[in-house]
Amino acid sequence: MRILGAGPAGLAAALTLARAGRAVEVFERRGEVGGRFGGDLQALENWSDAEDVRDELRRMEIAPDFECHPFHAIVETNGRRSAALSFARPVIYVVKRGAVPGSLDQGLMRQALEAGAVMHFGRTLPPADADIVATGPVAGRVFAVAQGIVFDTAAADRAVGLLHDAAALKGYSYLVVVRGYGCLCTVMFDDFPGVHARFERAQAMLLERFAVPVANPRRVGGVGHFSNRNEFRRGRALYVGEAAGLQDLLWGFGIRIALRSGWLAARCLLDGRDYAREAAVQFVGRLKASIVNRLLWETFRVGDYALILAALKRNGLTRLRFFYRYNWLQRLLYPPARRILRRRYPDLRL
């Protein structure tokens, strides 16, 4: 089995297939695993499903042998008001990304190698020659841009989200510190050339307000890709993760769906099931829901996100699950939401 791309989607597929005794080769065009990232702290979100991410990893037989820090509490602020939100079960698991020790990418690769997969770095294949294509974002269909820093710090562990258009247009900034290692990032959904200026503003707002000292800062960042005209199969090749357009148009939390799609593609190959059909059933409603959620987010961000902040304070994030289900409300809102966002973002395949 030939897999193109060694991100979470490709590696989840590789370790699943290799453990089932298949000969697996992974072709990664960069010189190392996780090369798209530089030690960024990212989050496995734990609000979109009833199943806890850790249980889902266990079900997919992915061992959490990478740094995976549960956060039961986060602070959301718009610069003026803050809401301290706490949860019975972790709301996020913070992971490291990139070719650094303890990262998700390193952990997944180790498990794939232990299962017998062979990695080819600095090499690629024509997608038509692959069984699984997991090559990440598709150029030209960028929906979100992120810029940030990672750094060393003496500050205590924390996770803070900042909702302010001057710091992150139509998106959010976040500050996460875990065991003396910090990440501060701005994630924007519009005005991509302005990301640098807004990130500077986010730094000023978050570092001063939360008194976090920064030592040895290194730049991180990147782009996300979204499409709801998804192709899960082209010829014999199965498409997974961001290569299949699987992302969350609301906030860009793509790791969980990348892992899930890679695992599903592998299981379907092993069991002789139709991945394209199963992926459409599992993922398309969720993508449509995220289109509706993006429109709601952009609409209700008025007044420095005061309404959204108040709703988060009242309901926490647990009620968010309602918005991930493609329920009756979302079915009703999907056609106008798609029309409006298509006009607003003509580059996206909505």
Ligand SMILES: Cc1cc2nc3c(=O)[nH]c(=O)nc-3n(C[C@H](O)[C@H](O)[C@H](O)COP(=O)(O)OP(=O)(O)OC[C@H]3O[C@@H](n4cnc5c(N)ncnc54)[C@H](O)[C@@H]3O)c2cc1C
């Ligand atoms: C700055 C930033 C912050 C983010 N934060 C979060 C977060 O907090 N939580 C979250 O859930 N998601 C987050 N995301 C999104 C998440 O990182 C992605 O959705 C996820 O990594 C997608 O996984 P993937 O395996 O589909 O693709 P990728 O992780 O992009 O992996 C694709 C791999 O394929 C390789 N490749 C590409 N083309 C070829 C080719 N032709 N041949 C061979 N190899 C190729 C690439 O080098 C790469 O290693 C963030 C994204 C960015 C940019």
